[in-house]
Amino acid sequence: MSRSSMWEAVGGIVRRDLLLAMRRRSDAAMSVFFLVIVVSLFPLGVGPEPAVLRTIGPGVLWVAALLACLLSLARVFTADYVDGTLEQMVLVPQPLAVLVVGKVFAHWVISGLPIVVLSPLLGLQFGLSGESLGVLVMSLLLGTPTLSMIGTIGAALVLGVRGSGLLVALLVLPLYVPVLIFGAGAVTSSMAGIGGEANLSLLGACLVLSLFLAPWATAVALRIALE
Amino acid sequence: MIWSKYSAPQAFYPLAGRLIPWFSVVAVALIGVGLYMGFFVAPTDFQQGEAYRIIFVHVPAAWMSMFLYVVMAVWAGVGLGLNARLSFMMAQAIAPTGAMFTFLALLTGAMWGKPTWGAWWVWDARLTSELILLFQYAGVMLLRTSIDDLRRADRSSAVFSLVGVVNVPIIYFSVQWWNTLHQGASVSMSTGSKMAATMLTAMLLMTLAFWLYSVAVILSRVRCIIVERESLPVWEEQPTVVQKVAEVR
Numbered sequence A: 001m002s003r004s005s006m007w008e009a010v011g012g013i014v015r016r017d018l019l020l021a022m023r024r025r026s027d028a029a030m031s032v033f034f035l036v037i038v039v040s041l042f043p044l045g046v047g048p049e050p051a052v053l054r055t056i057g058p059g060v061l062w063v064a065a066l067l068a069c070l071l072s073l074a075r076v077f078t079a080d081y082v083d084g085t086l087e088q089m090v091l092v093p094q095p096l097a098v099l100v101v102g103k104v105f106a107h108w109v110i111s112g113l114p115i116v117v118l119s120p121l122l123g124l125q126f127g128l129s130g131e132s133l134g135v136l137v138m139s140l141l142l143g144t145p146t147l148s149m150i151g152t153i154g155a156a157l158v159l160g161v162r163g164s165g166l167l168v169a170l171l172v173l174p175l176y177v178p179v180l181i182f183g184a185g186a187v188t189s190s191m192a193g194i195g196g197e198a199n200l201s202l203l204g205a206c207l208v209l210s211l212f213l214a215p216w217a218t219a220v221a222l223r224i225a226l227e
Numbered sequence B: 001m002i003w004s005k006y007s008a009p010q011a012f013y014p015l016a017g018r019l020i021p022w023f024s025v026v027a028v029a030l031i032g033v034g035l036y037m038g039f040f041v042a043p044t045d046f047q048q049g050e051a052y053r054i055i056f057v058h059v060p061a062a063w064m065s066m067f068l069y070v071v072m073a074v075w076a077g078v079g080l081g082l083n084a085r086l087s088f089m090m091a092q093a094i095a096p097t098g099a100m101f102t103f104l105a106l107l108t109g110a111m112w113g114k115p116t117w118g119a120w121w122v123w124d125a126r127l128t129s130e131l132i133l134l135f136q137y138a139g140v141m142l143l144r145t146s147i148d149d150l151r152r153a154d155r156s157s158a159v160f161s162l163v164g165v166v167n168v169p170i171i172y173f174s175v176q177w178w179n180t181l182h183q184g185a186s187v188s189m190s191t192g193s194k195m196a197a198t199m200l201t202a203m204l205l206m207t208l209a210f211w212l213y214s215v216a217v218i219l220s221r222v223r224c225i226i227v228e229r230e231s232l233p234v235w236e237e238q239p240t241v242v243q244k245v246a247e248v249r
Helices: A003-023 A025-046 A050-071 A074-083 A085-091 A096-125 A130-157 A164-191 A197-226 B002-006 B009-041 B050-082 B085-117 B125-146 B150-164 B167-178 B197-229 B239-248
Strands: none
Touching: A003 A025, A003 A096, A025 A050, A025 A096, A050 A096, A050 A130, A050 A164, A074 A085, A074 A096, A074 A130, A074 A164, A074 A197, A085 A096, A085 A197, A096 A130, A096 A197, A130 A164, A130 A197, A130 B150, A164 A197, A164 B125, A164 B150, A197 B150, B002 B009, B009 B050, B009 B085, B009 B197, B050 B085, B050 B125, B050 B150, B050 B197, B085 B125, B085 B150, B085 B197, B125 B150
């Protein structure tokens, strides 16, 4: 099979998923609203002390991003599974793992990218300063695709299983821990004046590793689910 | 081939039954010797006093928790690759024992941390990773029980345990990566051990004992799983158990 037809298939999947998301904009807006609300709840719970908020800010933003990404995971495959599109995707000559990359990329554009774009605003709420805001955006830009990558493995594993919403959280959240540590660590260390480069590099490494392994694992899980 | 013969659950069932007593007896004997050496022979630590003696349970339990996760993932991988039922049954049987050792490592770690660090729990990298390992064991078991179709349950939880195996090296290297409160490893392959010889002997004896115990328990659990899954006629010995299960079904 030629390489161009593979890219065409991936492009087709990305276009289709983005188009579907555009037709139902409220779905994508929901996870962003969720993020904003969760982040805004923390000052109400912890108190408005600026020093405290600045300390917990990176962690809170990252945990909220994690949860927002988790909530949108159910949408990646469920509709395609129900209407049979997924079975057609398994049957096409292009490798399933490559098509999965298209699905993951679309998921990231719909649910990850808005988080990245919105994060400086939320960072300001927690009193983060100029350079840390930049590191926050960079860390989310590197980290959220990894979250989508890992998350889709879980989404594929629990496809059509009862109680899948809660189950996917239990499966995926432990796997998110390294990304959370490096992501929040990058912002914290840049605030401490040591610079976030080391943690950002580790985030990049996580992204490369997940890009290499996750689509393949997702493809295996999808085949199992569709057997 | 002898191995392919025993890959059939029917053939493995009696073999496991014959092996279990041996592993159990040696495990109990070694636990006795190891605990005696740990509590009475090994010298008192000049820094940590008597409290350090919990490592004779803690360290072997922590090692076993990680080792069993890898073994479970290997069986899961073999099951996925060769499509062998017995491999999935082994993976299923290993999970509860691994989770038990993970919990034991956390519990004994807390009991050691209170007198030594002054806190039951600290958010140290290795503690946290061990806690996450426990979550992963829970995830593997929950995923299996949530799926009714046995074949899919086997294969899905196998994929998840293989994905989670990426986390085990992170646990191991976390001490070097994050360099926090937990003391560095006292035993290492490259520089040799920094502990007294009797301490090391006791610890290694306990590790061996825990390993033998795991084998015995896992084999008994595999036998239960075989009886549960394969509604076959009685093979040999313990006909009452098999018949009872068949009657219940």
